[in-house]
Amino acid sequence: MENWFLNIAHWLTSWLVSLGLAPVWADLILLVVQWTIIVGIITLNVLILIWLERKVAGFMQERLGPNRLGPFGIFQTIADTLKLLTKEDIIPSQTDRLIFKVAPMFFIIVAVMLYAVLPMGQDMAVVNLNVGLFYFISVGSLSTICILMAGWGSNNKWSLLGAMRSVAQMISYEIPLAFSLLGVVMITGSLNLSDIVQAQHNIWFILLQPVAFVTFFIAATAELNRGPFDMPEAEQELTAGAYTEYTGMRWALFFLAEYTNLVAVSALASTLFLGGWQGPFLPSWLWIILKTYLIMLVFMWLKWTFPRIRMDHLMSLSWKVLIPISLVNIVLTGAGIELFRWMGW
Amino acid sequence: MYGKGLLKGLGITFKHTFEKDITIQYPEEMPFLQDRFRGCLAFDFGKCIACGLCTKACPNNVLSFETAKEEGAKKKKLLSYTIDLQYCLFCNLCVEVCPTNTLYFTHNFELTKLNREEIKIIYHRPPELDLLSEEKKTDNPGVQVEPSDAAETEAKRIKQIEAMKMALGKNPLKALGKVVDGEEDIAILSALIATDEKKLSKIAELMVDDREKARKIAQAFVSKEKKDRQKEGGEQG
Numbered sequence: 001m002e003n004w005f006l007n008i009a010h011w012l013t014s015w016l017v018s019l020g021l022a023p024v025w026a027d028l029i030l031l032v033v034q035w036t037i038i039v040g041i042i043t044l045n046v047l048i049l050i051w052l053e054r055k056v057a058g059f060m061q062e063r064l065g066p067n068r069l070g071p072f073g074i075f076q077t078i079a080d081t082l083k084l085l086t087k088e089d090i091i092p093s094q095t096d097r098l099i100f101k102v103a104p105m106f107f108i109i110v111a112v113m114l115y116a117v118l119p120m121g122q123d124m125a126v127v128n129l130n131v132g133l134f135y136f137i138s139v140g141s142l143s144t145i146c147i148l149m150a151g152w153g154s155n156n157k158w159s160l161l162g163a164m165r166s167v168a169q170m171i172s173y174e175i176p177l178a179f180s181l182l183g184v185v186m187i188t189g190s191l192n193l194s195d196i197v198q199a200q201h202n203i204w205f206i207l208l209q210p211v212a213f214v215t216f217f218i219a220a221t222a223e224l225n226r227g228p229f230d231m232p233e234a235e236q237e238l239t240a241g242a243y244t245e246y247t248g249m250r251w252a253l254f255f256l257a258e259y260t261n262l263v264a265v266s267a268l269a270s271t272l273f274l275g276g277w278q279g280p281f282l283p284s285w286l287w288i289i290l291k292t293y294l295i296m297l298v299f300m301w302l303k304w305t306f307p308r309i310r311m312d313h314l315m316s317l318s319w320k321v322l323i324p325i326s327l328v329n330i331v332l333t334g335a336g337i338e339l340f341r342w343m344g345w
Numbered sequence: 346m347y348g349k350g351l352l353k354g355l356g357i358t359f360k361h362t363f364e365k366d367i368t369i370q371y372p373e374e375m376p377f378l379q380d381r382f383r384g385c386l387a388f389d390f391g392k393c394i395a396c397g398l399c400t401k402a403c404p405n406n407v408l409s410f411e412t413a414k415e416e417g418a419k420k421k422k423l424l425s426y427t428i429d430l431q432y433c434l435f436c437n438l439c440v441e442v443c444p445t446n447t448l449y450f451t452h453n454f455e456l457t458k459l460n461r462e463e464i465k466i467i468y469h470r471p472p473e474l475d476l477l478s479e480e481k482k483t484d485n486p487g488v489q490v491e492p493s494d495a496a497e498t499e500a501k502r503i504k505q506i507e508a509m510k511m512a513l514g515k516n517p518l519k520a521l522g523k524v525v526d527g528e529e530d531i532a533i534l535s536a537l538i539a540t541d542e543k544k545l546s547k548i549a550e551l552m553v554d555d556r557e558k559a560r561k562i563a564q565a566f567v568s569k570e571k572k573d574r575q576k577e578g579g580e581q582g
Contacts, residue, residue, distance in 0.1 A: 056362070058366075059361070059362045059363075059366070060358045060361050060362050061361070062361055062364055062365075062366050062367045062368075063366060063367075063368050064366050064368045064370075301355065301358060301359070302355075304358060305354045305355050305357075305358040306351065306354060
């Protein structure tokens with residue numbers, strides 16, 4: 001069970017080579033297949049996630065959640081997707097058409113790009129990048145630009161306000177996010193995600209870096225534009241923020257990308273702090289799925305518990321609380337590492 | 346302070362997640378209604394004494410009724426009663442004021458109608474009410490007439506038959522006088538039914554259902570008995 005996917009990949013490449021293809025081409029085709037599968041998994045996963053989120057929200061509010069279509073309402077999101085697919089694609093007349101059209105596509109592309117470096121199991125990262133973590137953070141912050149494009153292209157005050165909030169929020173929270181990850185990187189001495197997972201063989205980093213985990217979690221919530229930090233969308237103030245003018249499948253792409261980001265960040269959190277794919281009895285790819293879902297459930301729990309906070313509070317939380325804490329965490333981690341080295345461990 | 350409240354909030358939502366959901370899936374599951382719930386206003390025709398207090402109490406003129414006074418009768422006769430529910434504000438004033446508890450609220454809250462005309466609830470005088478007064482003239486005790494279905498009428502009939510049997514047993518002269526003529530015949534018939542349970546119940550049943558048929562059957566019984574007695578007398582003689 002452990003090597004199912006690796007065996008399939010080996011079998012596919014050797015079959016392609018046996019057909020007379022150059023190994024480079026075989027690898028390229030394998031890469032295309034991997035990406036197609038990742039996109040397929042993401043889409044399916046989002047269908048499940050939306051259902052799960054609605055169900056969790058329902059249970060927390062002592063409701064039932066969707067329960068009409070299929071057992072426990074699991075086909076509800078499929079029906080919703082079909083509805084979105086068949087809706088009219090409306091582009092308002094005053095928009096910047098090119099930017100308006102391109103923004104959701106860029107957003108989803110950026111979201112899918114995050115999965116390139118995530119180790120989905122033992123030796124199961126699509127690209128085993130040396131600077132994997134750096135790549136993840138830099139690509140992850142690109143999504144701000146897509147939201148800004150959507151907000152600017154819509155030519156609507158709500159959209160622009162939402163986009164501007166999103167940019168401010170992203171820039172502010174990128175700093176504590178990166179700083180909180182620095183502690184992990186300092187202990188491991190590597191930016192390669194697979195190496196970081198290997199380094200947690202004896203002890204998970206959530207135990208060594210609890211403060212970093214909490215700051216990372218808060219900053220990640222803000223980066224994902226999820227409640228209680230969903231200021232860019234804030235339905236009650238900005239209708240739907242940057243997505244106000246979007247309809248049908250273009251809007252659905254934004255939705256898809258947001259949940260894709262959620263899965264990616266949760267997978268990153270489990271990789272960095274919860275030991276990644278490591279775990280007893282079950283195959284490694286199942287372990288990372290379980291841990292990712294656990295983190296996503298916590299994200300949902302936060303979203304459906306806390307009210308949205310005010311924009312200036314949001315900013316001051318980042319600059320006055322999270323950044324100092326993460327800086328202190330870096331200093332203490334460095335001191336601790338030096339201490340252990342001095343003690344000869 | 347410093348996240349204590351946040352943790353408390355998380356604890357509350359966590360607790361609620363595993364509690365029983367309070368959703369009632371309405372068309373399949375009916376909500377629990379208290380006894381005092383004010384659903385559709387309903388009217389019990391048999392109890393109404395047409396005093397008109399309800400129409401005076403109603404602030405929106407929801408209630409109206411028609412009466413007729415028969416010649417020589419003391420009381421007004423209620424012909425129809427109308428509840429125009431679209432104006433009703435369910436204030437309970439009519440229900441409170443009614444001296445005979447004729448008006449009451451049901452638990453039916455599904456008041457949607459397809460046509461505007463259907464909103465008005467009109468109660469017409471049920472024919473059983475007029476039957477009741479006739480039955481009273483023929484002094485049949487234990488008769489209760491209500492708007493009823495088949496099972497209820499059947500139960501009522503059995504009751505009436507029982508009452509008739511009692512009357513036949515207690516006072517045969519008066520009761521049988523309606524089906525046979527002459528004291529001699531009555532005496533014969535009463536002797537007959539006193540000894541034969543089947544004949545008693547047959548006559549009682551027919552007297553309740555069909556007076557004419559009862560008369561014929563009773564006379565047939567009497568004439569047959571007379572013949573039998575004559576035979577017996579002939580043999581003896």
